[in-house]
Amino acid sequence: MTESMIRKKPGMVSVKEMPVLQDGPPPGGFAPVRYARRIPTKGPSAVAIFLATFGAFSWGMYEVGKGNKIRRYPSSPKF
Template identity: 75%
Template sequence: MTETMIRKKTGMVSVRDMPLLQDGPPPGGFPPGRYARRISNTGPSAMAMFLAMSGAFA
C-alpha cells in the first residue's frame, strides 16, 4: 500500500506527524523465566589437575 492510501495524504511531511505506537508488556506481565543454577561436580578436582600438570612439566 502506498502512503496516500494509508494516511489520505499526498506524502508524509514528517516522522513527527505519525501516530505514536509503543510496545508494552501483556496484561498481567510476562511469565517468569525458567532457569536453574546447576553446576555439575564432574571432572577432576583442582588438586588433581595441579598434580597432573606438575607431573607433566617436571
C-alpha cells in the first residue's frame, strides 16, 4: 500500500500534516494475564514423609544395634 492510500490524502504530504495512526487494544480489551502462583498438590503429604523418614531411621538404628551386639560378642550366634 502506498502512503496516500493509508493516510487518505493525495500525493506526498508533510509528516507534520499527516494524521496520527496509533495502535490500540483490541475491542473488548486484552485477555487477563495469569500471574498467580499455582502450586500443584501432587506428591506425599507431610505426615507421610515424616512417617517414612521415621521408619527408615528406626530400621537403621535397629541394624546398628544388631551390628553392635555382633561386634560386642563375636562368638555368640547371630541375632
